[in-house]
Amino acid sequence: MDMSEDRNNAMEARKEPFWVFGYGSLCWNPGFQYQQSITGYVKGFSRRFWQGNTTHRGTESKPGRVATLIEDKEGITWGKAFLISADDNAALPYLSTRECKLGGYRTHTVNFHPRPNLFGSSSSSLSITEKKNALLYIAVPENKHWLGAAPLPDIAKQILECHGQSGPNAEYLLRLADFMREEIPEALDEHLFSLERLVRKFASDMKICLRTLMGEEPQEEKQEVKAVVPSYQFASRIPEKKLRCVNM
Template identity: 45%
Template sequence: MKPQDLISGKSSLWIFGYGSLVWKPDFKYKRSQVGFIKGYKRRFWHGDNFHRGSDELPGRVVTLIEDDDASTWGVAFEVSGSQVEESLRYLNVRETVRGGYVTKTVDFFPDGEGGSPVPALVYIATSDNALYLGPASPEEIGAQIAVCRGKTGHNLEYLLRLAEFMRSSCPDVEDHHLFSIEAVALNVVSYLMAAQ
């Protein structure tokens, strides 16, 4: 389903971010809210040969994997009026330019509001994407992230910013996958610096 099909006739839209969007949305929005979606887990299973890696050394960024027992915390952005079309046009380039992404509508549960969930649009990299790397151990993922960089910067920065978001905005949530990879990557970087 195309994003445009999801918003026909709507004057506003929520967009859920679970990776770099949580700290760098780069589109105008009316308001943002920390919260979570159910039925998905965040995993560093997607490759990036542009922003956080190269063709020779692809970095790793997050995507969502379906899991009935899981939930993923992030930020939803409400866009309205002309922001709807502008944000979708921007995200279609940022998120789907390399293909292998799908858009879905999910229920977003705002943190601390105790109200009803709101429908939100989310972009998910699938295994059909040529850059999809799939599962690996925290040691393998962390070591890969520690040494990769792309046009936007170091892959490690992406990892650390995501971990910082979780600690500051969702302090009671334990994201074992994220934090175990962070620990490995930091150990690798410390080892490499000591070896110089």
């Protein structure tokens, strides 16, 4: 892994498409143009909600918590990679502002492994076994927004209480969990789904409607029917719960 931030400039100078790997909000809200996207994973890392955020999902006085990666020899982190055109002059400056200047992240290069296509489709330009170099944004303990480890209930309560320019901190967590459940159902992320479970429990205890919090219309009773959860999903992958809104 290249630990130098100069890699960002080097990638800008290249005259060929390149990949950016997202494992947080980029998975469901990239915010830039791309030629192709594909799910997959990087090895040697685990996802943790240890990075503080004072703009998008929190404030200076009440920072939220967002995902970063920590080095873990046995770790695998799933997410989505985006292929950016060589002549795209907007994506990297946008990401530099969003991830580095405002988020406190640094740029690295990793090997990205595309997810094996379980249905045998050949629509992807990447073969099942092919891996690619990809840009990756990681927050390290030296950055000013770093919050570090904490008991999971404390992290969940902080996420539920915080709000930033991009919306509630809880929305970040829940949309990331939804992305993983819908697009990579076979992947396991105990940290992510434990936090999701706790946030939903605390919201229910506090009579907080998460759908309203996320700016969504409450579902009617007739929309309650959901597909049966396949048996191959892990026990920690709890089905999404219906939360009733309470007028307060």
